[in-house]
Amino acid sequence: MVEHVDTRSRAMLVTRNFPPLLGGMERLNQHLLESLAKVWRTSMCGPAGSARFASTAEEVREVAISPLSAFLVKSLWFSWRMAIRQRPEWIVAGSGLMAPIAWLSARRSRAKVAVYLHGLDIIAPSVIYRWLWLPFIRRCDVALVNSRATMALALEKGVPSERISVVNPGAEIPEFDPQRAARFRAAYDLGDAPLMLSVGRLTRRKGLAEFVAKALPVIVAAKPDAVLLIVGDEARNALHGGRGGEKDHILRVANEVGVKNHILFLGHCSEEDLHAAYEASDVHVFPVLSLPGDVEGFGMVALEAAAHGLPSVAFDAGGVSDAIEPGITGDLVTQGAYDELASRVLIYMNRTGGGKRMPEGCLAFARSKAWTVFAQKSLAALGR
Numbered sequence: 001m002v003e004h005v006d007t008r009s010r011a012m013l014v015t016r017n018f019p020p021l022l023g024g025m026e027r028l029n030q031h032l033l034e035s036l037a038k039v040w041r042t043s044m045c046g047p048a049g050s051a052r053f054a055s056t057a058e059e060v061r062e063v064a065i066s067p068l069s070a071f072l073v074k075s076l077w078f079s080w081r082m083a084i085r086q087r088p089e090w091i092v093a094g095s096g097l098m099a100p101i102a103w104l105s106a107r108r109s110r111a112k113v114a115v116y117l118h119g120l121d122i123i124a125p126s127v128i129y130r131w132l133w134l135p136f137i138r139r140c141d142v143a144l145v146n147s148r149a150t151m152a153l154a155l156e157k158g159v160p161s162e163r164i165s166v167v168n169p170g171a172e173i174p175e176f177d178p179q180r181a182a183r184f185r186a187a188y189d190l191g192d193a194p195l196m197l198s199v200g201r202l203t204r205r206k207g208l209a210e211f212v213a214k215a216l217p218v219i220v221a222a223k224p225d226a227v228l229l230i231v232g233d234e235a236r237n238a239l240h241g242g243r244g245g246e247k248d249h250i251l252r253v254a255n256e257v258g259v260k261n262h263i264l265f266l267g268h269c270s271e272e273d274l275h276a277a278y279e280a281s282d283v284h285v286f287p288v289l290s291l292p293g294d295v296e297g298f299g300m301v302a303l304e305a306a307a308h309g310l311p312s313v314a315f316d317a318g319g320v321s322d323a324i325e326p327g328i329t330g331d332l333v334t335q336g337a338y339d340e341l342a343s344r345v346l347i348y349m350n351r352t353g354g355g356k357r358m359p360e361g362c363l364a365f366a367r368s369k370a371w372t373v374f375a376q377k378s379l380a381a382l383g384r
Helices: 024-036 068-086 096-109 119-123 127-139 148-156 180-187 208-214 216-222 246-257 271-280 300-307 338-350 359-368 371-381
Strands: 010-014 041-047 057-063 090-093 112-117 142-145 164-166 195-199 227-231 263-267 283-286 312-315 330-333
Touching: 010 024, 010 068, 010 096, 024 041, 024 090, 024 112, 024 300, 024 371, 041 068, 057 068, 068 096, 090 096, 096 112, 096 119, 096 127, 112 119, 112 127, 119 127, 119 148, 142 148, 142 371, 148 164, 164 371, 180 271, 195 271, 195 300, 208 216, 208 246, 208 338, 216 246, 216 338, 227 271, 246 263, 283 300, 283 338, 300 312, 300 330, 300 359, 312 338, 330 338
Parallel strands: 010 041, 010 090, 041 057, 090 112, 112 142, 142 164, 195 227, 195 283, 227 263, 283 312, 312 330
Antiparallel strands: none
């Protein structure tokens, strides 16, 4: 029996963001590795514990993410050694942070280098980052960006336009369970209460404290039994925006304006409970803010909401306009217009029965940005 030998060329992913760490960037990098594996034999240098989530990689070198300086030095050493030994065709940085490591490893092994950029990768407030990291980002052969807004930021910082490809993150369409929403409501004793949902790590940029102070009282006045469900924990492993204490800040504001009893923190949820939260809710709220040195590059949770047939009401900030199709998957409101935001939320709550949800338009939009589409666009940008 002749043993099959894989003669494909190689590609390597270097990233700090990968499961078991939680978040949208982590899921994206996992899908990016799987996309590369469709064409190349793959390897990865990633965070501690990542090997068991990288089934498509032939070799994984793990590095503890803290302290950051040690992570960067060790990642460079491991990536450099793997690149020399494997001679990959492409080395891909999973974020701007890893661009220097990818570029230096590629330089030594004569590989081409690509980077996947989020908004913060371009406008991170650190002077050292802008001075040392941005030049490497500009030198990459290909820059994949998560939205048109991130593309505009990259162009402003001198990334050549011919090297940029917009590749939106994707979404998975879950299998619908007609009883899941009812079980979720019963488990949390929510009855028929109108439900708003927020999903994501608790950071200043997400704008929840301002939403609670300026929009939630208006909504509760019109819908006295309304509840805001908040799924997500403090962003303690984030490089930017993870100051901690955001939950306490939100609760303090809620107490001041008299809506504390209308907020339910669910923390980190299992995949099953997250599906249930989406399906049980009436509207997804996404009051994100564009702040100095901090911007929402895309808004994966709005796309995930659409994949569950749930409309989103959001501020038109950063790259969120790539994640929401107005009138189809929800509404975009000018940042800071809290009365208008509350009004749009109430419109969805006031719809009756199944009319509260927008399954056909939402699902069609989510399918147009499925992870299979992400893979196709990523590979096309890399010449495949």
